[in-house]
Amino acid sequence: MDKDKVESLVKKLSGKPKKQIKGKRKIVSLVFDASTLDTLQRLGRKKWIHQLKHPISTGKEGNVFLATNESGNIAVKIYKIETSKFKKMHEYIEGDPRFKKTKKTKHDIVNMWVQKEFQNLSLAKKCGERVPTPFAYLNNVLVMEFIGTGDDAAPTLKKCPPQNPEQFFDKTVNFIANILHKVKLVHSDLSEFNILNREEKPVFIDMGQAVLITHPKAIDFLKRDVKNICTYFETLGVKTDQEKTLQKIREYKENKQKNV
Numbered sequence: 573m574d575k576d577k578v579e580s581l582v583k584k585l586s587g588k589p590k591k592q593i594k595g596k597r598k599i600v601s602l603v604f605d606a607s608t609l610d611t612l613q614r615l616g617r618k619k620w621i622h623q624l625k626h627p628i629s630t631g632k633e634g635n636v637f638l639a640t641n642e643s644g645n646i647a648v649k650i651y652k653i654e655t656s657k658f659k660k661m662h663e664y665i666e667g668d669p670r671f672k673k674t675k676k677t678k679h680d681i682v683n684m685w686v687q688k689e690f691q692n693l694s695l696a697k698k699c700g701e702r703v704p705t706p707f708a709y710l711n712n713v714l715v716m717e718f719i720g721t722g723d724d725a726a727p728t729l730k731k732c733p734p735q736n737p738e739q740f741f742d743k744t745v746n747f748i749a750n751i752l753h754k755v756k757l758v759h760s761d762l763s764e765f766n767i768l769n770r771e772e773k774p775v776f777i778d779m780g781q782a783v784l785i786t787h788p789k790a791i792d793f794l795k796r797d798v799k800n801i802c803t804y805f806e807t808l809g810v811k812t813d814q815e816k817t818l819q820k821i822r823e824y825k826e827n828k829q830k831n832v
């Protein structure tokens with residue numbers, strides 16, 4: 573992507589600071605800092621990103637854009653360096669043997685987080701799970717598969733509950749068990765906000781905080797994931813039991829070593 577394209581996009585978006593894109597949340601600022609612009613340009617030169625089209629989601633810690641490259645639509649997640657929650661990020665990075673030498677600057681922590689999200693998505697993909705395929709990452713930017721139909725992003729379960737909640741619940745429990753047993757990963761932020769409903773099939777997203785089972789808090793995170801999804805699916809009329817679900821996950825052995 574050339575600099576003009578990014579800058580005109582920035583200009584266009586920053587000219588509409590009050591526009592509501594995601595629910596009632598207002599865009600505080602979509603202006604990229606100089607290092608993010610540089611990162612986007614470098615990804616552009618490597619042909620990972622051709623053009624940013626429009627934001628799918630805007631948040632305090634980052635934005636997700638619908639973008640394009642030669643193969644069509646892609647999603648680009650851009651973390652904001654200044655507003656990311658470093659203490660929280662640190663908690664999830666610290667106990668992870670993949671990131672032993674925890675560096676100190678804000679940039680380093682966010683960059684590590686992006687790398688971690690890329691690796692976690694790759695691990696989940698490796699066990700055949702429905703997550704966005706990660707394509708590339710650089711600094712605070714992650715390029716991945718766009719989950720949607722045409723230019724329309726698939727909605728979260730929060731926005732669009734499934735027509736068959738029992739089936740979604742089972743698939744979600746299978747996802748937890750599958751990544752736990754095959755690649756020793758715990759999502760650690762699983763809820764109706766991080767599961768997309770793509771044409772009535774679940775796609776699990778947002779894996780920056782996912783930790784390996786060796787993380788000191790992995791079991792707590794696993795229990796929290798189970799609690800969150802049981803609570804959510806109960807609201808849709810599914811009869812759930814947290815203890816039994818945890819037991820089922822622990823005992824899950826099917827296809828354990830397949831593809832890994």
Ligand SMILES: Nc1ncnc2c1ncn2[C@@H]1O[C@H](COP(=O)(O)OP(=O)(O)OP(=O)(O)O)[C@@H](O)[C@H]1O
Binds near residue numbers: 633718
């Ligand atoms: N690959 C993707 N394809 C389509 N939409 C996506 C994709 N990744 C993320 N989104 C959309 O962007 C939103 C935010 O993404 P994500 O959950 O990964 O980030 P987040 O850090 O939780 O951001 P926030 O705190 O603003 O929700 C999602 O709820 C979803 O609507």
Ligand SMILES: [Mg+2]
Binds near residue numbers: 765
């Ligand atoms: Mg999220």
